[in-house]
Amino acid sequence: YSMDEVKRAFDVFVGGYLQTPPLFSAKHKDGKRFYDIARAGESALPENMLPEPEFVDLFDYQIFDYDDKTHKVLFSIDVGRGFYVRSFVEDVARHLGDIATLLSLRRVKAGYFSLDKAINIDSIEARGDIERLSISLEEATSMLPTVIVNDDTARKVSHGGKLKADIFNEISGFVRIVNKNNRVLAIGISEMGHFKYNVVLGDDE
Incomplete structure (x- = not known):
C-alpha cells in the first residue's frame, strides 16, 4: 500500500464510527468483564456474546512515518472516551483488505494531563518544591x-x-x-x- 492509500483508510474513520471493542477489554456482558471471559479460555464465543459495537470519536490523526515494505505505520490520534486503538488498527487494515496488529502504544494526553507537563520523581526530589510543581484539584478536574x-x-x-x-x-x-x-x-x-x-x-x- 502507498502512503496515500493508508491516509485514505485513516480518513474513513475521522469524525467517529461504530467500533467493536476487543475481546480483551473491560466491557461487561451478563455481569462479566470480557477480559475475564477471554482469560478463562472462552475465545470461541457465539455471536450474541461478543462485545457490541459502540460509537467512538476520532477527531484527528497524524502519520509520522510509513514503511511501504513492512507496512509499519507510526502515527498519533486524537480520540474520545472509550476508543480502543487496537480495534482501530484492525479496522484500518480491514478497510485495506488486510490484517494488522498494534506493536506499541503510548498515551501522551488524557484530559488535562499530558506528558509534556509531566515531571519525573528524581526531578521533584532534586528541585524540592513540590507545592509549586503540583497541579491544583481545580485544574486537574477542569475537563x-x-x-x-x-x-x-x-x-x-x-x-x-x-x-x-x-x-x-x-x-x-x-x-x-x-x-x-x-x-x-x-x-x-x-x-x-x-x-x-x-x-x-x-x-x-
Missing part, C-alpha cells in the same frame, strides 16, 4: 462538566447529602460540583436523574 451550587447546597454536598436531579441540567456521566468560589466539593456520576457520589472532598469553606 469535567461542572455544576456550581449555592451556599446551602454546598453545605449539603460537603456532607454527602442527597441532591435534586434538576441541578444537573441533563448532564450524563462524571460531573464535579463546585461552590461559588470554584472550590471542588465533590465528584460523582449523574445518570438518568440520579447522582451518585464518587468522592466528597472535604467541608465547604
